[in-house]
Amino acid sequence: MIVLRPPEVGQHREWLDFVGEFAGAHIAGASADAMLLSTLGDPTAYQAWVAAMGAHERGEDLPPGRVACTTRWIEQDGEIVGSINLRHELTDYLLREGGHIGYAVRPSARRRGVATAALRLMLAQASRLGINPVLVTCDEDNLASARTIERCGGVLEDVREGHRRYWITLPDTPQGYAVRPLDCQPLRGRLVELRPVTEDLAARVKAGEPQPDWAPDFPREDDLVALAMHGEDGTPAQTWGSRLIVRRRDGAVVGTLGFYGPPDETGRVEIGYGLVPSARGAGLITDALALAVPAALAAGATVQAHTRADNVASQAALVRAGLRATGARNAAEEWHYLIERPGGTA
Ligand SMILES: CC(C)(COP(=O)(O)OP(=O)(O)OC[C@H]1O[C@@H](n2cnc3c(N)ncnc32)[C@H](O)[C@@H]1OP(=O)(O)O)[C@@H](O)C(=O)NCCC(=O)NCCS
Incomplete structure (x- = not known):
């Protein structure tokens, strides 16, 4: 029987035997790079590593740029x-090529269903953590891994820079819906480009450093708030965060558009946006929403927006993007607009 077991201090010898079979090759899912592996023959270093993996699973003491991760021995x-590991969130890198789950089987145990069984068990763990859908990737020419992922229900989204990217949608998750993270690539429309905000730019904005490509009246107060929210909670700022609205005609940054955080428990995201006064009245928001709303729907989200009752331009742009007024208002007397994810009833 195949089981997944948390790394244990008492199994140092067995673990070294496992590692030895890889003869220095990278061990996917082991949560240790070659440099770290080379130090783990020492019992004290090994003990510290096992303790660190426990902390990382709880989201504690994470190195910069790392997310919480569950590591198990098969x-x-x-x-x-x-070895197999599950990253609890996707960073830009993980979304592009690393995925949620990595795994490796020692050469002497291959071709007897170990990886397939282990991936199924880790998917059950992902479900318990509410991670759905799950991204699993492999090198384009890694037939064994591609087959493993397909056996577990992986649906190929694309092949990106030599990596096959599969999404596995889990049936019985606590949320009961599946929303994928938004892609962090720039989206280009007829009039504008939506450019994800980098960590570097967010830091410059927080330090009050104006950028040369900003329109003279950028940023507005709201833009500053949106940019300051970037990565505020310590998670890699990405996917459902802010985008800069860049006017294609002259490359000027004229506004921000973004989602106020990841989907809620019903799969809803809230979209917000704004342009500097000098860029208004030229169709830019309509073009920006025509990029962002379909991207959010394609990821499986329901999109909602709130807009002031007298903000006719904003309402027209929302309607052109397919949202409809629901007739509801919030405490700030703003009208509520909604477009449901395909097949959704949020
Ligand atoms: C990829 C890997 C984990 C597969 O482990 P495994 O335990 O041998 O896989 P399984 O026995 O569960 O086989 C899964 C499927 O792949 C197929 N497969 C296995 N090895 C294969 C090979 N060398 N060529 C083609 N297909 C292969 C199996 O036939 C099976 O398909 P099937 O169910 O349709 O018969 C293992 O080869 C490995 O550790 N490779 C190095 C690390 C790695 O590539 N990790 C994945 C990183 S994304």
Whole structure:
């Protein structure tokens, strides 16, 4: 029987035996790079590493840019036959190529269903953590891994820079819906480009450094708030965060558009946007929403917006993007607009 076991201090010898079989090759899912692996023959270093993995699973003491991660050894009849890990969130890098889950099986245990069984068990763990859908990737020419992912229900989204990217949608998750993270690539329309905000830019904005490509009246107060929210909670700022609205005609940054955080428990995201006064009245927001709303729907989200009752321009742009007024207002007397995810009832 295949089981997933948390790394244990008492299994140092068995673990070294497992590692030895890879003869220095990278061990996917082991949560250790070659440099770290080379130090782990020492029992004290090994103990510290096992403790660190426990902390990382709880989201504690994470190195910069790292997210919480569950690491397990794959055991069969008491022998360590593989390693597998589950990253609880996607960074830009993980969304592009690393995915949520990595795994490896020792050469002597391959081709007997170990990886397939282990991936199924880790998907159950992802479900318990509310991660759905799950991104699993492999090198384009890694037939064994591609087959493993497909056996577990992976649907190929694309092949990006030599990596096959599969999404696995889990049936019975606590949320009961599946929303994928938004892609962090720039989106280009007829009049504007939506450019994700980098960590570097957010830091410059927070430090009050104006950028040469900003329109003279950028940023507005609201833009500053949107940019300051970037990565505020310590998670890599990405996917559902702010985008700069760049006017294609002259490359000027004229506003921001973004979502106020990831989808809620019903799969809804709230979109917000604004242009500097000098860029208004030229169709730019209509073009920006025509990029962002379909992207959010394609990810599986329901999109909602609130706009002041007298903001006719904003309402017209929302309607052109397919949202409809629901007739509801919030405490600030703003009208509520909504477009549901395909097949959704949020
Ligand atoms: C990829 C890897 C984890 C597969 O482990 P495994 O335990 O041998 O996989 P399984 O036995 O569960 O096989 C899964 C499927 O791949 C197929 N497969 C396995 N090895 C294969 C090979 N060398 N060529 C083609 N297909 C192969 C199996 O036939 C099976 O398909 P099937 O169910 O349709 O018969 C293992 O080869 C490995 O550790 N490779 C190095 C690390 C790695 O590539 N990790 C993945 C990173 S994304």
